[in-house]
Amino acid sequence: MTKAKKEAKSAKALKEELFSRKEHAAQRMDAKELKACDAFCKGYTAFMNQCKTEREATDFFTAELEAKGFQAFRPGMKLTAGDKVYLNNRGKAVILATIGTAPITEGVRLCAAHIDSPRLDLKQHPLYEQSEIGYFKTHYYGGIKKYQWTAIPLSLHGVIVRSDGEKITVRIGEDAGDPVFYITDLLPHLATEQMKRPLALGIKGEELNIVIGSMPFRDDDSAELVKLHLLEILHEKYGITEDDFLSAELEIVPAFPAREVGFDRSMIGAYGHDDRVCSYPAFRASLDTVNPVHTSVVILTDKEETGSDGNTGLCSSYLKYFLMDLAECFGANGRRVMSASKCLSADVNAGFDPTFPDVLEKNNCAYLNHGVCVTKFTGARGKSGTSDASAEFVGEIRQLLDAGNVIWQTGELGKVDMGGGGTVAAYIANLDIDTIDVGVPVLSMHAPYELVAKTDVWAAYRAFKVFLES
Ligand code: MN
Numbered sequence: 001m002t003k004a005k006k007e008a009k010s011a012k013a014l015k016e017e018l019f020s021r022k023e024h025a026a027q028r029m030d031a032k033e034l035k036a037c038d039a040f041c042k043g044y045t046a047f048m049n050q051c052k053t054e055r056e057a058t059d060f061f062t063a064e065l066e067a068k069g070f071q072a073f074r075p076g077m078k079l080t081a082g083d084k085v086y087l088n089n090r091g092k093a094v095i096l097a098t099i100g101t102a103p104i105t106e107g108v109r110l111c112a113a114h115i116d117s118p119r120l121d122l123k124q125h126p127l128y129e130q131s132e133i134g135y136f137k138t139h140y141y142g143g144i145k146k147y148q149w150t151a152i153p154l155s156l157h158g159v160i161v162r163s164d165g166e167k168i169t170v171r172i173g174e175d176a177g178d179p180v181f182y183i184t185d186l187l188p189h190l191a192t193e194q195m196k197r198p199l200a201l202g203i204k205g206e207e208l209n210i211v212i213g214s215m216p217f218r219d220d221d222s223a224e225l226v227k228l229h230l231l232e233i234l235h236e237k238y239g240i241t242e243d244d245f246l247s248a249e250l251e252i253v254p255a256f257p258a259r260e261v262g263f264d265r266s267m268i269g270a271y272g273h274d275d276r277v278c279s280y281p282a283f284r285a286s287l288d289t290v291n292p293v294h295t296s297v298v299i300l301t302d303k304e305e306t307g308s309d310g311n312t313g314l315c316s317s318y319l320k321y322f323l324m325d326l327a328e329c330f331g332a333n334g335r336r337v338m339s340a341s342k343c344l345s346a347d348v349n350a351g352f353d354p355t356f357p358d359v360l361e362k363n364n365c366a367y368l369n370h371g372v373c374v375t376k377f378t379g380a381r382g383k384s385g386t387s388d389a390s391a392e393f394v395g396e397i398r399q400l401l402d403a404g405n406v407i408w409q410t411g412e413l414g415k416v417d418m419g420g421g422g423t424v425a426a427y428i429a430n431l432d433i434d435t436i437d438v439g440v441p442v443l444s445m446h447a448p449y450e451l452v453a454k455t456d457v458w459a460a461y462r463a464f465k466v467f468l469e470s
């Protein structure tokens, strides 16, 4: 061998030793693991089709927890290692916990994900008729690109509390025989003026009006007969009158089912991957963590998309109160339990999109099929609003994931000064809990139909499980 060749070989070896490793997950998973990944994603897809709102996800999780022997948590209850409890917060958020063998004063292992997604909420006086078409007025929830919500099939989910106090559950547009709903857009032929609007104003908030009917009540002697006919149908079906919308939470979401995407079926398209693509793996990981050392806690929360305020969001005290009550069951101090706890804030991150390469910095962003993304800090501009995990905690998580053979990567949400965003990490870190963001990379985040890679969903599950078992 010539000297030059020797040097070339040693450079290769040295690179292997010194350079960061970037590799497609499929090159690192054996056939058995790829099969397990696919089976896991089948379960995830079914969950996505069953649960499109925070309420539906909460119902799903609660039913499954009860079937798996979790008991409703009561302050002061007697708990020992292996016991499983849950708390349902107002039908919109869930906390589940499995008691570990270590004393509670050694802290809990917490995974936090959110189950609300961007959508269109109905206003409190939603129903009206114009030119013999019936409509619902909406107020959008979370960050959306409004033009994306027109001309697609939509479904209606939520609850109505009638004047007699009865709560009616609504879910229309998901089953094959159901009607769907619709928001119109202008035909290109007549959109010359609309096309001059900037993209953000292409469709305006007050133009997100849902078409819900067009047949009049059969009587030619009165106005608003389409509206009357619609109320007649709603009264027959739900026993409601127009005023009952005042005490309702009705959410319009895309009616598309979750599907495999690509000839190779390697991806999943669905509404609301953000953040059910972390919620579901965290939930499963918790169920599969039977005898944890530290008490494992998973919180599946509401209101992240509007800033986490409100009593079902993580800026409220409900997580803190739960941890304090849990500590008290062992005669421990809740504040000390929190200080000793560690958290994975499980939320999605932007995946690199080759069609729009300019917004992400290639050395510091997440790629599809490169595993679950660990994000040290979030925020905007000068890291505004971040909790920024410490080097020590990142070091600990790194070791844990590597030891567990979890496929993971690291990435930031976008280039510096390109925009940014936050997660619940800061609110949990504010409780004096070591916290870091870990989640699945998503393409077209916050669009009516978002895209993830199956191997990343699986990697998220593996990461949460390794963490909850630690
Ligand atoms: Mn999110």
Ligand code: MN
Residues within 6 Å of the ligand: 274, 305, 446
């Ligand atoms: Mn989001």
